[in-house]
Amino acid sequence: DQQVKQNSPSLSVQEGRISILNCDYTNSMFDYFLWYKKYPAEGPTFLISISSIKDKNEDGRFTVFLNKSAKHLSLHIVPSQPGDSAVYFCAASPVKTSYDKVIFGPGTSLSVIP
Amino acid sequence: DGGITQSPKYLFRKEGQNVTLSCEQNLNHDAMYWYRQDPGQGLRLIYYSQIVNDFQKGDIAEGYSVSREKKESFPLTVTSAQKNPTAFYLCASSPTEGSLNYNEQFFGPGTRLTVL
Numbered sequence: 001d002q003q004v005k006q007n008s009p010s011l012s013v014q015e016g017r018i019s020i021l022n023c024d025y026t027n028s029m030f031d032y033f034l035w036y037k038k039y040p041a042e043g044p045t046f047l048i049s050i051s052s053i054k055d056k057n058e059d060g061r062f063t064v065f066l067n068k069s070a071k072h073l074s075l076h077i078v079p080s081q082p083g084d085s086a087v088y089f090c091a092a093s094p095v096k097t098s099y100d101k102v103i104f105g106p107g108t109s110l111s112v113i114p
Numbered sequence: 115d116g117g118i119t120q121s122p123k124y125l126f127r128k129e130g131q132n133v134t135l136s137c138e139q140n141l142n143h144d145a146m147y148w149y150r151q152d153p154g155q156g157l158r159l160i161y162y163s164q165i166v167n168d169f170q171k172g173d174i175a176e177g178y179s180v181s182r183e184k185k186e187s188f189p190l191t192v193t194s195a196q197k198n199p200t201a202f203y204l205c206a207s208s209p210t211e212g213s214l215n216y217n218e219q220f221f222g223p224g225t226r227l228t229v230l
Contacts, residue, residue, distance in 0.1 A: 004156060043118070043204055043221025063152075084186030089156060099147065099208055099219050100172065 002028045003091050004105040012111045019077040021108050023090030026071065030092040033066060034102065035075050037086045047088070048075070051096075081111045117141065118222035125227045127192075127199070135190045137205030142184050143220075146188035147206040149182045150174060151224075155210060157204060163188055164210055200229045 003022045013019045023033075031052045036044040038040045050057040050064045050073070057064050077084055088104040118139045127133045145164045149157040151227065159172030163182040175197025182188055188207075192199045203226075208219040 002156070009154070041123075042223050043206065045221070046219065091156070097184050099145070099161055099206070100162045100170070102151075102159075104158075106154050 001026070002106070003103050004090055004107040006088075006090050006108045007075070008108050009106070010109040010111070012081045012113060013083075015112055015114050016079045019075075019080045019084065019112065021075040021077075021110065023073045023075075023089050023105055024071055025073075025092050027092070027094070027103075028071070029094045030103075032093045032096050033064070033073050034091040034093070034106075035064060036089040036091060037060075038089065038107070044089055050097055071104055077110075080110075082112050082114050085110055085112045118207055118220055119204060119209065120203075120222035120225050122225060123223070125225055127229050128229065130194045132191055133191050133199075133227065135203055135205075135227070137190065137222060138184060138186055138218065139188075139205075139207040139220075139222075141207055141220060143183070143207035144185070145208045146182065146211040147202040147219075148152070148172075148178070148190045148210075149202060149206065151202040157213055160190065160203075199214045199227055202226050 004108045031050040034049045036059050037047045038044040048059050048062050049065050066073045087107045087109045091102050093102045121136045145178040148160040151157050158174050160178050161180040163169035172212040179191045204224045
């Protein structure tokens with residue numbers, strides 16, 4: 001049973017518009033939430049994180065929102081650019097002490113159309 | 115250039131054969147990890163090592179073995195005991211000292227293993 005779910009396998013967005021990628025989780029013990037980005041033929045790279053004590057974290061064009069009561073988080077990309085086209089993995093961890101506790105979702109493939 | 119290399123990019127194996135996937139890093143990281151990715155699923159941890167000559171099982175270690183004789187190298191052997199070995203395998207490394215900001219774990223480009 002997947003503890004971290006990304007129910008949209010793919011998403012297409014026009015350049016300049018907002019991209020919203022969604023993620024749901026089932027384990028209430030998760031305390032840290034992460035987004036990774038993966039280009040073809042490359043490994044995933046860390047994008048942005050949020051702690052459970054916050055409901056929003058912003059880094060440039062990327063903002064992550066956390067709704068703990070709904071066990072839901074989302075990644076907003078504004079404005080979307082063609083270079084944002086990639087697979088985005090949502091991940092969660094119960095602790096901020098080691099990478100081996102991180103649970104990954106299946107990913108959402110984002111296509112930004114010029 | 116510092117980074118992680120995995121070889122080969124594509125690997126084919128006959129059923130019943132063992133195969134070893136290579137992972138090398140020159141980032142001077144203490145910790146290394148092996149993940150497996152299947153279609154529609156997230157990355158799942160197979161094995162990890164926090165220090166040379168020591169490693170721990172992850173969530174799906176059955177049918178796999180690893181060694182960590184050198185800091186730079188963490189090869190993964192997919193044995194014939196692994197029932198569904200066809201998958202995409204990712205190696206990663208990270209430092210173990212300092213605060214965990216999640217931006218210090220680096221992944222290799224992956225090896226796609228296909229069992230024929």
